[in-house]
Amino acid sequence: MKFSFKLGLKNLLIFVILPTLAAAPNYCLGLHFSVFEDKFECPDIHNSLDCARSLESELSDQIKYIRRIQPGHLAITLNGGRSLTYTDVLPANNPAEHIAYSAIDQITDNLLLIHQQFWEAHAYILLDLSNGSELPIAGYPLLSPHGGYLFVAEQDLDAGFNENALQVYQLSENTLDLLYELKPENWGPDQAYWTTENTVSFTKKQLNPNYFSNKNQPFYIETKTVLSIAPDSQGVNIQYFD
Secondary structure, eight states: OEEEOOOOOOSOOBOOOOGGGTTSOOOOBOSBOSSBTTSSBOTTOOOHHHHHHHHHHHHHHHOTTEEEEETTEEEEEOTTSOEEEEEOBOOTTOGGGOEEEEEEEEOSSSEEEEEEEESSOEEEEEEETTTOOEEEESSEEEEOTTSSEEEEEEOOTTTOSSOOEEEEEEEOSSEEEEEEEEOOSSOEEEEEEEEETTEEEEEEEEEOTTTTTOTTSOSEEEEEEEEEEOTTSSOEEEEEEO
């Protein structure tokens, strides 16, 4: 697949830095690590890296081209038989350089989602299994009902380790084109889902600036939002409903 650019937490995540974790990465603590229902979710795991490794273990039981050859080495066999290896980097004297790789979801037959866990933030890569090409994306991707689009979303209002982001990609047989991108500073998407092949519903979530002066107000302001992709895929429109 050719990656090209043609621009035209269901639950509150809690980030905690504890003195007792000084010798270990400050991975985010929570149960739900994406804005999509049942995606990157581990009901009994409160650590994002542990959750990613748990999802990888489940995935490797279903598809045999993913395997751990050593604890810090993830091996992936591409469609043509060539193997790629992702190796964790965890220097004891420089936590800021920590990075750990996990394969957490198969998005399409040819697209595998790789999660990168850093000391505080995280990131995602789409790996094309047909040729080994990689595409960094801004959040977790959700495939549309008929497979024509990816809606990518990330929300980190609490800690600010990651940028809030929305992206829309169009998928065709050999390409993945970026149709739309937005990185809002003071709000992020939440509770997102496809309602049709061309429409995504999500909650626009932002901190309430009046909360600290009036505790009777909600901590967050939430606005129902609909993102619509034009039938010809030449435009994206966002509507907010108060």
